[in-house]
Amino acid sequence: MSANSAISVQGLTKDFRVGIRGLKLRAVDNLCLEIPRGQVFGLLGPNGCGKSTTLKIILGLVAPTSGKISILGYPSATSSARQRTGFLPEAPYFHKFLTGRELVRYCARLSGVAPSQLDSAVEEALALASMSEAGNRTIATYSKGMLQRIGFAQAIVHDPELVILDEPTAGVDPVGSAAIGKMIHSMRDKGKTVVLCSHLLGQVEQVCDRIAIMDRGRLVLEGRVDEVLARRDKHVITVEHLTPAAQAAAEAALQAQGAHVTSITHPRRSLEDLFRELVTGSRDA
Amino acid sequence: MLKSMKPSLLRIFWLARLTFLEAVRQRFFAFLIVLGAAMVLSSFAFRFLDFGHGELKFIADFGFGGLFFFGSILALVMTAQLLFAEIDNRTALTLLAKPVSRTEFLLGKFAGIWIVLGLFVFVLSTLLGVMLWGRWQELVILAEQTAKVAPQFSLEGVFSHALLQWFRLGVVTSMVLLISTIARTFLFAVVVGAMTIVAGQLQWLAQEALFKPAELNPFSHALLWLASRLLPNLQQFNIGDALALDPSAVATGAVSAAILSGGFYLIAYLFLASLTFQRREI
Numbered sequence: 214m215s216a217n218s219a220i221s222v223q224g225l226t227k228d229f230r231v232g233i234r235g236l237k238l239r240a241v242d243n244l245c246l247e248i249p250r251g252q253v254f255g256l257l258g259p260n261g262c263g264k265s266t267t268l269k270i271i272l273g274l275v276a277p278t279s280g281k282i283s284i285l286g287y288p289s290a291t292s293s294a295r296q297r298t299g300f301l302p303e304a305p306y307f308h309k310f311l312t313g314r315e316l317v318r319y320c321a322r323l324s325g326v327a328p329s330q331l332d333s334a335v336e337e338a339l340a341l342a343s344m345s346e347a348g349n350r351t352i353a354t355y356s357k358g359m360l361q362r363i364g365f366a367q368a369i370v371h372d373p374e375l376v377i378l379d380e381p382t383a384g385v386d387p388v389g390s391a392a393i394g395k396m397i398h399s400m401r402d403k404g405k406t407v408v409l410c411s412h413l414l415g416q417v418e419q420v421c422d423r424i425a426i427m428d429r430g431r432l433v434l435e436g437r438v439d440e441v442l443a444r445r446d447k448h449v450i451t452v453e454h455l456t457p458a459a460q461a462a463a464e465a466a467l468q469a470q471g472a473h474v475t476s477i478t479h480p481r482r483s484l485e486d487l488f489r490e491l492v493t494g495s496r497d498a
Numbered sequence: 499m500l501k502s503m504k505p506s507l508l509r510i511f512w513l514a515r516l517t518f519l520e521a522v523r524q525r526f527f528a529f530l531i532v533l534g535a536a537m538v539l540s541s542f543a544f545r546f547l548d549f550g551h552g553e554l555k556f557i558a559d560f561g562f563g564g565l566f567f568f569g570s571i572l573a574l575v576m577t578a579q580l581l582f583a584e585i586d587n588r589t590a591l592t593l594l595a596k597p598v599s600r601t602e603f604l605l606g607k608f609a610g611i612w613i614v615l616g617l618f619v620f621v622l623s624t625l626l627g628v629m630l631w632g633r634w635q636e637l638v639i640l641a642e643q644t645a646k647v648a649p650q651f652s653l654e655g656v657f658s659h660a661l662l663q664w665f666r667l668g669v670v671t672s673m674v675l676l677i678s679t680i681a682r683t684f685l686f687a688v689v690v691g692a693m694t695i696v697a698g699q700l701q702w703l704a705q706e707a708l709f710k711p712a713e714l715n716p717f718s719h720a721l722l723w724l725a726s727r728l729l730p731n732l733q734q735f736n737i738g739d740a741l742a743l744d745p746s747a748v749a750t751g752a753v754s755a756a757i758l759s760g761g762f763y764l765i766a767y768l769f770l771a772s773l774t775f776q777r778r779e780i
């Protein structure tokens with residue numbers, strides 16, 4: 214267990230009892246993870262592979278069956294660990310009779326933000342989540358994307374060192390999720406550690422420094438995104454004005470050097486890029 | 499000691515405020531306070547029925563009965579509802595991810611609900627006190643004219659009773675909180691909660707039976723003894739008509755005895771609730 218880790222998980226197992234007969238369901242199976250500080254860490258995996266359960270155990274909201282966890286050097290579930298951690302739950306839901314601003318204020322108070330800094334902390338968090346204006350409306354009137362963003366604001370209002378986001382972009386349009394990606398990067402630039410779960414692999418690839426993939430409660434892969442994804446045996450060359458003659462010449466030249474062209478295609482822009490080119494932004498923003 | 503507790507007390511305060519806001523915005527609260535008020539006011543009709551001397555007693559019984567009945571329902575349903583809503587809507591997840599301990603969470607819930615119940619008891623008792631006092635004045639004048647003995651009335655007694663009822667509802671709330679931390683569903687918590695309230699109301703019967711051990715076999719004796727220790731005697735709080743209309747009939751120390759034993763159960767239930775809530779999966 215290195216002191217440098219933001220989160221250290223060792224041999225974590227969680228069994229849920231389901232049904233009246235108390236059958237056991239193993240949601241997390243002997244998981245070991247070291248999440249370094251100051252990076253964006255993505256936890257991936259299919260539905261029901263135990264991502265949310267792992268995050269809840271890390272936060273001390275669910276008790277593990279066995280295993281050891283520490284957050285920023287503290288045992289999880291201690292008040293000092295939580296003081297330094299912010300959490301956005303999956304499909305967040307908040308007291309709907311509060312306004313967004315009141316909610317963030319409550320969370321700031323419960324997290325021990327000093328009264329003298331309360332106003333500035335709340336406004337800063339709302340501004341970062343671009344919820345300053347919508348902050349005066351009650352949460353009952355919020356769209357899904359606004360719920361996610363107010364959830365982000367309440368998670369970071371006390372300036373935590375570690376931010377844990379469970380599917381922060383679920384139900385958010387691409388422009389909104391790009392904005393959330395930006396917020397995550399600005400957290401990292403301030404030296405914070407961000408851990409997130411997501412099913413949007415394209416976005417995870419852009420946002421995360423490291424990823425881990427889980428399947429049926431087990432860890433199947435962990436590493437730096439560029440190391441995991443790079444195919445060091447192949448290369449891509451992008452060319453403009455490629456005439457058939459030029460193509461033939463290039464292929465011949467490469468062949469002469471012993472290289473071998475396996476495919477020539479048009480690069481496609483992603484649907485996401487196209488969408489963002491055409492659409493200006495959500496009305497909520 | 500006090501200094502290190504200050505952040506914790508502050509968190510409980512903010513959680514209580516949140517609970518209070520949530521509870522008073524519910525239609526259920528408004529509905530019960532209106533029903534209770536309607537019941538108190540409807541006793542106004544009895545003046546035309548000419549009950550003579552028993553009239554004040556009738557108004558008092560009716561009003562205290564309404565306060566007792568609707569207060570119990572409010573404490574039972576609101577406590578279970580607020581805790582289950584918090585867990586089912588996953589708002590508890592957000593709050594408990596903050597540096598808030600589960601004990602603080604429960605105490606905040608309890609305090610918020612108890613303040614709402616205090617509001618309920620205060621509004622209805624004030625209404626009842628004003629009604630009784632007004633009618634009493636009329637009856638005193640009437641008695642002077644007809645040279646009869648004027649009835650007794652103590653406004654102070656109405657408010658001592660309000661304090662007692664508030665305490666009783668606090669005991670009920672802590673009991674329902676304990677049941678709700680164990681129960682899996684709202685319905686189960688409400689049904690078991692209602693049964694325990696009725697049992698608490700009848701607890702004095704068990705106590706009386708224990709004084710006549712000759713009629714009991716050892717097994718039922720043990721069972722009764724256990725039941726009468728696990729449950730508070732809720733009936734001892736219902737001395738409203740005596741306090742208001744016949745203060746001399748109230749045994750000295752009855753009010754403080756009720757508050758003392760109620761306070762013991764209240765603290766014990768909250769302690770147990772916080773123990774069982776630690777393990778609950780949110």
Ligand SMILES: Nc1ncnc2c1ncn2[C@@H]1O[C@H](COP(=O)(O)OP(=O)(O)OP(=O)(O)O)[C@@H](O)[C@H]1O
Pocket residue numbers: 229230231238239240258259260261262263264265266267303779
């Ligand atoms: N409270 C619970 N009781 C019983 N089983 C549970 C409980 N919570 C989760 N599970 C089970 O544990 C497994 C892992 O659930 P979890 O929510 O961690 O999955 P996930 O990876 O977050 O999935 P998703 O991508 O759909 O959010 C699932 O099979 C789920 O049914």
Ligand SMILES: [Mg+2]
Pocket residue numbers: 264265266303379
């Ligand atoms: Mg999940």
